[in-house]
Amino acid sequence: MALINLKGIISPFSAVQQAAKPPHTVKYPKEQKETAARYRGMHFNNLEECIGCGTCSTICQNAAIDMIPLEGYEANSGDSGLRPRVDNGRCCWCALCVDVCPTGSLNLTKDYNYVTDDPTTFLWMPGIDNPNGDNNLSFQSAEGKPLLEYNRVPMRELEGNERIKSFAEVVIGYNEEEARKEAQRCIGCSLCTDICPVHMHIPEYINAIAKGDDEAAVKIIYDNNPLGETCGKVCTRRCETTCALTHRGEPIAIRRLKGYATTTANNSDIIKEIVNPEILPPNGHSVGIIGAGPSGLTAAYYLALKGFDVTIYEAKAHAGGMIMYGIPKYRLPLDSIDKQVEYMQSIGVKINFSTKVGKDISFEELRNKHEAIMIGIGFEIPYSIGVTGEDAEGSIQAVNYLREINSDRHIEIGDKVVVIGG
Numbered sequence: 001m002a003l004i005n006l007k008g009i010i011s012p013f014s015a016v017q018q019a020a021k022p023p024h025t026v027k028y029p030k031e032q033k034e035t036a037a038r039y040r041g042m043h044f045n046n047l048e049e050c051i052g053c054g055t056c057s058t059i060c061q062n063a064a065i066d067m068i069p070l071e072g073y074e075a076n077s078g079d080s081g082l083r084p085r086v087d088n089g090r091c092c093w094c095a096l097c098v099d100v101c102p103t104g105s106l107n108l109t110k111d112y113n114y115v116t117d118d119p120t121t122f123l124w125m126p127g128i129d130n131p132n133g134d135n136n137l138s139f140q141s142a143e144g145k146p147l148l149e150y151n152r153v154p155m156r157e158l159e160g161n162e163r164i165k166s167f168a169e170v171v172i173g174y175n176e177e178e179a180r181k182e183a184q185r186c187i188g189c190s191l192c193t194d195i196c197p198v199h200m201h202i203p204e205y206i207n208a209i210a211k212g213d214d215e216a217a218v219k220i221i222y223d224n225n226p227l228g229e230t231c232g233k234v235c236t237r238r239c240e241t242t243c244a245l246t247h248r249g250e251p252i253a254i255r256r257l258k259g260y261a262t263t264t265a266n267n268s269d270i271i272k273e274i275v276n277p278e279i280l281p282p283n284g285h286s287v288g289i290i291g292a293g294p295s296g297l298t299a300a301y302y303l304a305l306k307g308f309d310v311t312i313y314e315a316k317a318h319a320g321g322m323i324m325y326g327i328p329k330y331r332l333p334l335d336s337i338d339k340q341v342e343y344m345q346s347i348g349v350k351i352n353f354s355t356k357v358g359k360d361i362s363f364e365e366l367r368n369k370h371e372a373i374m375i376g377i378g379f380e381i382p383y384s385i386g387v388t389g390e391d392a393e394g395s396i397q398a399v400n401y402l403r404e405i406n407s408d409r410h411i412e413i414g415d416k417v418v419v420i421g422g
Contacts (some may be wrong), residue, residue, distance in 0.1 A: 041093070042088070042108065042126075043084075043086045043091075043097075043098075043106065043107070043126035044106070044107050044126050045083065045106045045126035046105040047083060048105075049103050049247070050083055050084075050105040050106070051078055051079045051080065051102075051103055051244060051247070052067060052075075052080035052081055053102060053103075053187065053189030053191055053244040054189055055097075055100050055101065055102060055188075056084050056098075056106055057084060058187075058188065058189075059096050059097060059100050060096065061092075061096065062090045062091060063090060064087045064088070064089075064090035064092075065084045065087070066087070067080070067082040067084060067085075068082060070082070077195050077241070078191060078195070078242035079191075080194075083125060084097070084125075084126060085125050086123070086125075086126055088123075089119065093108070095108055099147040100187065102248060103244065106126065148187065148245070148248075149185045150185075150249020150250065151250055152182065152250040152253055153174070153181050153185075155171065155172075155173060156172040156173065157170050157171055157172055163330075167328065168330060169329075169333050170330050170331070171233070171256075171259075171331075173259055173260055173263065174253075179209055179260045179261075180209065180210060182252065182253050182257060183206045183207070184210045185245065186203060186210065186252050187244060188203040188206075188207065189203070190203050191242045191243070192239035192240070192243055192252075193239075195238050195241070195242050196239050197238070198225055199224065200221065200225055200231075200258075201221075201224065202239055202254055205257075206257055208220060209260070209261055214260075214261050215265075217261035218261050218264065218274045221261060221262060222277075225298075226298055226301040226302075226340070226343075227294055227297065227298065227340055228258055229336055229339070229340055230294070230332060230337070231255065232255055232256065232259025232260070232261070232263070233255075233336065234327055234332050235255050235258075237254060237255040239255075240252065240253075240255065263336075266339075267339060267342075269346075272343055272346050277347060279304070279305055279307070280305065280307035281307055282307050283307035283308060285307075285371055285372075286310075286369070286370045287310050287311075287371065288310075288369060288373050289311070289313070290312075290313050290357050290366070290373065290374070290376060290377060291312070291313075291314065291315075291375070291377045291378055292312045292314035292316075292319035292341075292351055292353075293322060293378040294322075295321075296312055296374065296376035297312070297320075297340075297341065297349075299374055300312050300344065300349045301347070301349060304349050305347065311351075311352060313357055313361065313366070315354070315356035315360075316354070317353055318337070318338075318353070319337070319351055319353070320337045320341065321376075321378045321380075322378055322379060322380065324406060326380075327402070327406075380403070381399075382398065382400060385420070396411070398421070
């Protein structure tokens with residue numbers, strides 16, 4: 001005898017109670033339902049404020065954002081020329097892309113009604129395909145804090161009352177904790193790499209610092225800059241002018257992070273151990289370089305790594321050129337320069353100091369001794385300002401003055417001094 005399933009019989013009748021309740025559906029477009037205050041709708045991008053850094057694409061967990069070139073937006077300093085294209089078929093509207101946008105150009109509108117039979121319409125360029133979208137939204141983490149830190153970690157310097165007592169290096173720099181915190185601000189967009197004259201691997205070494213791997217940072221820096229510590233102290237830091245975070249805050253302290261990493265290797269032996277450069281066997285070719293300034297030293301370094309027999313001829317008693325004789329030692333100490341030069345000598349670069357070409361050795365001798373000659377004589381002649389009296393007695397150009405001071409020679413300047421230029 002079959003059992004009667006009473007529940008199966010009664011259940012359909014229980015649905016009748018829903019008939020008295022109002023419907024949840026909305027007769028769009030005749031009726032519109034207001035979105036919740038926390039609702040995040042379709043993407044909108046202010047194309048003029050966007051710099052194409054690609055941070056939105058990088059953080060997207062669904063690979064829903066591609067960076068593509070857009071007509072009318074050319075790659076230049078601080079702008080890659082690319083703009084985000086969103087695949088709404090993959091997007092989950094988590095708004096992480098909005099949260100990390102360093103310029104605040106990318107946002108989400110309240111428009112949530114989007115129906116079509118054409119799948120290609122789910123690919124769109126925010127800012128073009130919904131030009132009337134609301135771009136004034138701003139989102140934060142659940143704790144109410146921005147997901148990006150826009151304020152730079154302050155860097156310690158000698159106090160003024162200490163500076164006046166000596167010519168000690170003014171910048172104390174970051175300690176380990178400060179460096180880690182500052183490095184973690186980087187979003188890795190690489191706009192800085194594009195403008196760097198030597199295209200250093202900036203996001204890579206900053207990421208290494210953020211992860212606590214200072215040795216990896218040093219190795220990355222020396223990969224394409226054997227004078228990384230010098231750049232970490234006195235570089236003009238064009239990279240920081242294009243940092244994406246400048247649009248809403250302060251740029252990453254790129255120069256000081258480089259300085260932090262390179263100074264952790266506090267002697268030439270440690271540098272060599274960390275970098276562990278691959279030095280090719282001698283190739284039988286010889287190169288002479290005139291001038292041990294930055295260009296001469298850099299060329300000699302990479303030639304030595306490739307197996308060339310390299311000799312630098314330097315007229316002065318120290319290597320470094322203008323970084324040695326044209327920069328005050330409170331900005332770039334002598335021991336820092338010597339450390340970097342000693343490392344280059346340790347891999348095979350030979351330097352003949354106090355050897356002036358044309359006086360101590362002829363150019364013809366160099367031609368006979370080497371298969372190739374590089375001339376890197378530097379920039380030691382200062383600009384004139386074209387005013388009457390600039391050549392008068394008692395007038396001296398800053399470059400000439402610094403060269404004399406850094407050569408340990410005394411210059412009589414009297415009791416009253418006028419400085420032209422800041």
